[in-house]
Amino acid sequence: MTSPADTLAQPSVAVIGAGPAGLAAAVHAAEQGAATTLIDSAARLGGQYWRHDKAVLDGSVATSLRSSLVPRSMLAQPSGLHHDVATYHDLLRRLEDLVAARRLTVHLEHHVWSLQVEQSGCSIAAVDRRDPDRPGELRVRAAVVVLAVGAYDRQVPFPGWDLPGVLTVGGAQALLKGSGVTVGPRVLVAGTGPFLLPVATALAASGADVLGVHEANRNLGWLRRLPAAAPRPATLREAGGYALGLARHRIPLRTRSVVVAAHGADRLEAVTVARLDRAGGVRDRTRRRIAVDVLAVGYGFTTQSELPLQAGCALSATADGTLAVTTDSTQQTSDPRVYAAGETTGVGGAQLAVAEGVIAGFYAARAAGQCAVGQTTAAPARPDRVVETAIRTRDRLRRFAAAMHAVYPVPRFWLDTLEHDTVVCRCEEVTVAEVDAAIDNGARDARSVKLLSRSGMGWCQGRVCGYAISCLTASRTGQALDLASSANRPVAAPIPLGLLAQAPADRHGQDS
Template sequence: MTSPAEAVEPVAAVQVAVIGAGPAGLAAAVHAAEQGAVTVLLDSGARLGGQYWRHSSAGLDSPGEASLHHDVATYRDLTRRLAALADRGRLTVRLEHHVWSVRADESGCTVAAIDRRDLRRPAEVVLRASVLVLAAGAYDRQLPFPGWDLPGVLTVGGAQALLKGSGVAVGPRVLVAGTGPFLLPVATALAARGADVLGVHEANRPGRWLRQLPAALSQPAKLTEAAGYALALARHRVPLHTRSVVIAAHGGDRLEAVTVARLDWAGRVRRDTCRRQPVDVLAVGYGFSTSAELAAQAGCTLHPTSDATLAVTTDGAQRTSNPWVFAAGEITGVGGAQLAVAEGIVAGAGAAAASESAAGGPVSAVLPAAVRTRDRLRRFAAAMHEVYPVPPFWLDTLEPDTVVCRCEEVTVAEIDAAISAGARDSRSVKLLSRSGMGWCQGRECGYATSCLVAARTGQPVDLANGAGRPVAAPIPLGLLAGPGADLSP
């Protein structure tokens, strides 16, 4: 944050800019460029693939890497086509470019990013795009509980990122907890890499799938995948506990033990089932929150989803309420990599067509097969969210000194004090307590703060509070004087 920015590059003009190089962004960039649009792909990471295909410098072809990934064939196909398009000058890839501002007007979008390839001399890059595709993805959703800020407690996604990116199993004795199918591949991979996975604690009941049989049976490959994880866990003697959660972490300088408990049928803690378990690392996650900051900047309509996050609203062509902006992948609703690829194909094709037509005009290049795949996988994703909701138990575990906002070290007691002072929504609580004003700008604590305020005041949960951020990523202060620094709402 303290380094001055280098001179800004001249503003470059492209037909389609794609933000995010995960499954959705890769698919969108490749299909936009293959349909003739001059395309640029930007991503904050050092390598293509996003979180799903995260890998080390050894690449996905190395024996130790390929076993950690699914659908590597799709990644190889997309990157091969991307390289061919780059050689022909149709597609430019800009890695380690962190987009911090998107502004849309009547003729297109201005994208401002910071080039972090040389951390000592960061530079701003400003692009002018006729059409923008947002594929910014999502991140782990965390719930606060006593001791969750101890060293040794991390997200399930963080554990997987260390394994995929660096080959590091996070600890000798690991407990995996939370809800959702993402717990299973992470626990399986950790066990396969030599960690002693003491158990997987799933807050919900997989039996809830019985109510969603049509959606489940429509995806036999996913059922086979789930069965494979179950067999792998059994082979490694990793127990799977359902309706079971971690309600507290204990330790001094680092994590030493956790308290686990069963949930009743209403999702509340059964105190008579509490037990303490020694552990070195806790990997915990309760689904995902979308990275919707750039969509909010661009004026795109957002809507709450059934899995308690904000998603970008799109039409059948993946076009948002802003005619110059398309969206694909997890920011339109969390549904997995296959759905993200399908949406990326549709968005890329639509963006290429829209870049040659008037804003709001018909999009003729949508691929029918991708649309059918997308719609089928969306139905499965909707069923999955019904099976794995966030149970309400965590609100009962909070103590006055439990930290809610780790960046600013704001506790439950301080949020309660803000409510006692008259705050009735999470924005007012933020202003009075600083919850959400730290480095992550509420990405970690925003959901928990909104739910806590709603529970205390009897108001509905307002996930939209704080969604709009004029600066979407940490940047050198010198960039605020540059051409990408329009911070107007």
């Protein structure tokens, strides 16, 4: 199934990312006749949405899938952890057939660190992490690439957010899905967005005492956007199910309520919560302290933009305050050799990601076929019924996603709760005072702040702190918010220096 390290494969279509969008894109591209390669950094298919334990996909995809198409662990885990398992089941069954027919190759535990797009094709370099003691490199060249690299939890800093026991809601869910680990006995869930609800109910079902869900916005905002929500009765039913779950476990839902500080010596011991006024400011008289063991907090998601930026794809700011790849009706980016699907085009949920993956896989395969016969521009392809249905689904779900982002914006309160010694960059331990000093010394954008304070220069390369640094800099200087300067990373994933030294300079278009 997988090529050995340092082997050059030559597919027509390469799909990067094996979550809902990537799985759908790879299956549909291969079914259209394109020789397809699917690459993902995780050990198992499914991404965060269909994350499951290691009981499945150990070694050959085909061998593992024959024994367990849908892991029993996925069905046995608490309600709320796994949704739309039937779609996952269907995609894996089709993927197994395509792997067996040698029309689809899957590389798991391969982290793509470089993507170069040229007129002659796309060059991909990935670190092979299957043997952590001896990492290797996979090099792939494809006519067309589909980017389905997803998104990750967006965090905003507040006093004490770097204490052990404070983690993202996505992290809490990943531990429960992937390892069956409940993060702690007493948990408080906070932030904004509908993602808080499934995490809270799943934690409660696993045995945790969930002390409350603190939602920064008002759920009544949906009333003004019912036309967008109406086409999604399934989502409304799902929300009703979460409401019943909260009631069953006696979990209070506090709206317009946020965590403004976390307290503890060596680890989290308590949090301070407060209500927000209509302008998004903290109502000081409403502050109260709650003893907790774990705080799971999240303010939406940030798209993975490193590879799109490497490929030169056009990006734009979205309504929820992140960067997203700009695509046309066929999911093609500003570069005709690159397509994109899923959260990398804007956060909208797994069903939207699958629909976009179907469309991207179909048109990427057609574009690869045109490249094979030497045509630089693909003739318009007439979609089949499956793709036509996916297009209608995509357009409807995008309207719903736009309404969701309008209901759950990131409030600006956190900028007022920061103290001088609050850490904003955890990797380099850069504080608010050091960011202010950089601004006092002339920095006017996040990149300048980075150069003067080392914020964003640590292990995560600004993935965690980039949004906060950009917002803090814009707030302090009065400049427009610039998200791109903290998102551009020439190396998309950590790579051993030995492998980097071996990389041919002409393959990556620059001196290694």
